[in-house]
Amino acid sequence: MAYSAEISRINPTSFLFLIDQSGSMSDAWGQDQTVSKAHSVAAMLNHLLQTLSIRCAKEEGVRGYFEIAVIGYGATVGNAFTGSFQSEKFISISDLANQPLRLTEVEKKVEDGAGGLVSETVKIPIWVEDVSNNGTPMCRAISMAHDWLSEWIGVHPNAYPPTVLNISDGQANDGDPRSAAAALTSLATSDGNVLMYNVCISSESGTKAITFPDEGDSLPDEYARLMFEMSSVLTPYMRECAAGESFAVSEASRFFFFQADPVATIKFLDIGTRTANLR
Amino acid sequence: MASHQVHFVGLVVAKKGNQPDECDDHIGQSPNTPFRAVVADGATEGLLNGRWAEAIVRRCTAESSPDSPSSMLQALEEARTAWVDEVAAYRKDRERTNRPIQWYEEPGLRTGSFSTLLYLTVDGRRPWVLAKRKVKRKRLHQSQGTHWWACAVGDSCLFVVTKEGKRRRFGDHPVVFPITASVDFNSSPHLVSTRVAPSPGAVQELSGDARTGDCMYLMTDAIACWTLRQIESRETPWSRLDEGLRSKERFRRMVDELREDHGMRNDDVSVVRVDF
Numbered sequence: 001m002a003y004s005a006e007i008s009r010i011n012p013t014s015f016l017f018l019i020d021q022s023g024s025m026s027d028a029w030g031q032d033q034t035v036s037k038a039h040s041v042a043a044m045l046n047h048l049l050q051t052l053s054i055r056c057a058k059e060e061g062v063r064g065y066f067e068i069a070v071i072g073y074g075a076t077v078g079n080a081f082t083g084s085f086q087s088e089k090f091i092s093i094s095d096l097a098n099q100p101l102r103l104t105e106v107e108k109k110v111e112d113g114a115g116g117l118v119s120e121t122v123k124i125p126i127w128v129e130d131v132s133n134n135g136t137p138m139c140r141a142i143s144m145a146h147d148w149l150s151e152w153i154g155v156h157p158n159a160y161p162p163t164v165l166n167i168s169d170g171q172a173n174d175g176d177p178r179s180a181a182a183a184l185t186s187l188a189t190s191d192g193n194v195l196m197y198n199v200c201i202s203s204e205s206g207t208k209a210i211t212f213p214d215e216g217d218s219l220p221d222e223y224a225r226l227m228f229e230m231s232s233v234l235t236p237y238m239r240e241c242a243a244g245e246s247f248a249v250s251e252a253s254r255f256f257f258f259q260a261d262p263v264a265t266i267k268f269l270d271i272g273t274r275t276a277n278l279r
Numbered sequence: 280m281a282s283h284q285v286h287f288v289g290l291v292v293a294k295k296g297n298q299p300d301e302c303d304d305h306i307g308q309s310p311n312t313p314f315r316a317v318v319a320d321g322a323t324e325g326l327l328n329g330r331w332a333e334a335i336v337r338r339c340t341a342e343s344s345p346d347s348p349s350s351m352l353q354a355l356e357e358a359r360t361a362w363v364d365e366v367a368a369y370r371k372d373r374e375r376t377n378r379p380i381q382w383y384e385e386p387g388l389r390t391g392s393f394s395t396l397l398y399l400t401v402d403g404r405r406p407w408v409l410a411k412r413k414v415k416r417k418r419l420h421q422s423q424g425t426h427w428w429a430c431a432v433g434d435s436c437l438f439v440v441t442k443e444g445k446r447r448r449f450g451d452h453p454v455v456f457p458i459t460a461s462v463d464f465n466s467s468p469h470l471v472s473t474r475v476a477p478s479p480g481a482v483q484e485l486s487g488d489a490r491t492g493d494c495m496y497l498m499t500d501a502i503a504c505w506t507l508r509q510i511e512s513r514e515t516p517w518s519r520l521d522e523g524l525r526s527k528e529r530f531r532r533m534v535d536e537l538r539e540d541h542g543m544r545n546d547d548v549s550v551v552r553v554d555f
Contacts, residue, residue: 006545008296050383055324057383058301097383110389123382276466278323 002192003235005160006277007065013160014067014090014152015052015273017045018141020168021074025132027169027203030262037169037201038130040262045070045128048269053097053125055278064092065278069148073141075133082129089148100125138172142180149187149194161192165272166230167265169201171223181230195232197255199268200224209264212242214252224258231256241274285314285401285425289497289551290523290530295538296545303329303394304499304547307336313402315340316551318435320395320499322470323546326387327369331473332394334358334365339398346400348484351430355396355471362392362473391474395433397497399553401425401489424488425555427495431457431483434468435549436503442492445517452510457483461507464500489555496520497553501546505537524552 007013025038049068056063067090072080083101085091104124109117149162164184187194200223202209212234216225231254234242242249245267257268287310293302303321308314317339321328338358345351366388373380380388429437439454458464469481489495496517498506509516523533530550537543 010296053383054386057326057381057387059326060301061381062383097381103382123385125382 003161003237004277005158005189005191007160007275008278009064011159012065012067012092012156013275014069014149014156014162016069016071016090016145016149016162016164017080018138018145018164018166018168019045019070019072019080019128020136020138020170021072021080021131021133022136022170023074023132023134024136024169024203025074025130029201029203036130036132038132041167041201041265042128042130044262044266044269046124046126047266048273049093049096049127050125051270052093052273056093057097062094062097064094065275066093067091067152068093068096069145070128071141071144071148072131073137074131074135077137077140077144080128080131085127090152096127097125100127101129102126135173136168136170137174138166138168139175139177139180142166142177142184146180146184146187149184153187153189153194156189158190160275160277161189162187162194163272164194164196165269166196166198167201168198169203171226176226178226178229185232192235193232195235195255196230197268197272198227198231199257199260199265200227201265202259202261204259207259207261209260210256210258211260211264212247212249212253213256213258214250214254219258227258228254228256237276238271238274241271245271284491284555285310286554287314287316287551288524288554289316289318289549290527291547291549292531292534294545294547295535297547301329302547303332304549305329305332305336306497306549306551307340308551309340309344313344313346313400314553315344315401316399316497316553318395318397318497318499318549318551319471320433320435320547320549322393325390325393326384327366327392328394330365330369331362331392331471334362335394335396335471339396344400345398345430346402346428348430348482351398351482352476356476359473359476366473391472393470393472395435395468395499396431396471397433397435397437398430399427399437399495399497400429401427401553401555424490424493426486426488428486429456429484431485432469432471432477432481434458434464434500434503436498436500436507437485438496438498438503438506439487439489440494440496440517442490445492445494445515454485454487455507455510456485458503458507461504461511464504468500491555493555495553495555497549497551499547499549501544502534502537502548502550505541505543520550521552524550 029037070080108122216228319332321332345354
């Protein structure tokens with residue numbers, strides 16, 4: 001059965017994030033319109049990497065269940081990690097956890113164990129900074145993801161298939177990305193094809209996200225239909241996760257969020273990176 | 280000593296690919312009166328879950344033995360209180376050995392540790408019959424014999440196999456507790472936490488009377504699921520399990536075979552057999 005491979009330290013899976021870093025990502029986003037899309041997306045990604053690190057933490061350290069790559073696309077297309085990880089494509093969650101770019105400290109209310117809350121200084125790791133410049137070379141970014149994943153699958157032929165999560169706020173301006181996406185999702189391990197999930201974040205506040213659509217005809221425009229076509233159908237486990245979060249899903253639902261606000265984008269990342277079969 | 284004869288055999292094997300000290304399952308027994316057997320399965324994700332499972336086993340086999348839902352809740356409360364000191368000692372030891380707690384460990388230590396619990400006590404007395412109705416109660420009516428009481432939080436399972444049922448090759452459906460169908464196993468069972476008391480609905484109990492020749496198996500989820508699937512297919516898993524329980528090596532070999540050829544999930548595996 002596809003998408004059932006065990007995820008372990010000797011057989012990790014990978015997540016590859018494609019992050020739009022075009023100029024329009026500097027626009028304000030969300031209800032209060034005080035924070036840019038680029039800043040919010042970087043913060044969400046950092047939070048997600050923090051969550052994955054915590055999920056893999058055991059007494060002896062962080063177990064390397066996941067290998068992570070982040071490709072940014074805007075003025076340039078390339079590795080969005082900076083510092084010591086810039087020269088590597090996929091980085092083990094174990095290495096990421098032990099070497100964040102920096103740790104910031106924030107005061108946070110945490111449970112005191114007796115039903116109350118206490119203020120505590122909590123360390124927040126940062127790996128990715130916000131960037132927003134130039135156009136949206138999504139085709140080049142997807143092609144780069146294809147090259148990186150071909151290499152990764154060569155080393156991990158029996159892994160749980162890699163997941164690509166693409167976060168963008170606009171149309172590609174370097175061509176039609178569908179053929180690049182089809183090539184990307186034709187890559188496969190013995191456990192199934194590469195999964196590609198897309199979220200198109202909204203430029204307008206107050207818009208309602210379209211989530212997990214199961215057909216393209218009723219989507220509002222050609223661009224939405226294009227992104228729908230690029231997105232993978234949910235695996236049974238993902239369907240279960242999405243239904244568990246009260247999303248309406250069918251067997252034809254694809255992993256695509258359109259006109260997503262910050263809350264929907266966080267859910268997109270959360271559900272998209274859930275895994276069963278961790279050992 | 281108990282007037283009845285009870286014999287315990289139990290083995291544990293870690294997930295394939297993990298070191299034995301990374302196993303989060305723990306088993307234990309107290310051969311003194313009243314006889315007790317315990318299985319606890321620490322959660323896969325999170326910190327110190329194996330240690331918490333071990334602490335639960337230790338408490339449940341300590342001198343004062345739970346024999347009712349309320350005394351089990353009290354025992355778990357005592358284990359939680361002792362756990363605060365255990366975590367403090369762990370933190371101190373990490374500092375002393377120059378391995379301070381890292382940022383990614385703090386949330387797990389704050390959230391606490393989690394484990395299932397399956398507990399069996401065997402005694403001729405019946406002090407639990409009038410126990411508080413704080414927990415979901417099930418009673419099993421059998422003929423008079425050696426009385427036993429079991430209590431569970433989560434998906435570690437008890438199989439009650441009669442002497443006659445064990446002899447039969449096909450068709451016998453033993454009493455299974457608390458999960459009764461293989462499809463009901465999932466990745467989010469109820470768990471005993473170091474932070475809060477189990478909700479009353481999470482604690483289940485079962486009691487009955489056993490006769491000479493009967494036996495009970497206590498198992499953690501992966502092998503319990505396989506066993507239930509066997510029973511549902513009208514197969515009898517007992518001789519295979521008994522053969523595996525003859526030695527550590529045979530047990531490891533049996534678990535490897537079940538994983539490779541019979542679709543058993545790769546998980547820590549514990550089996551305890553109690554013979555009457």
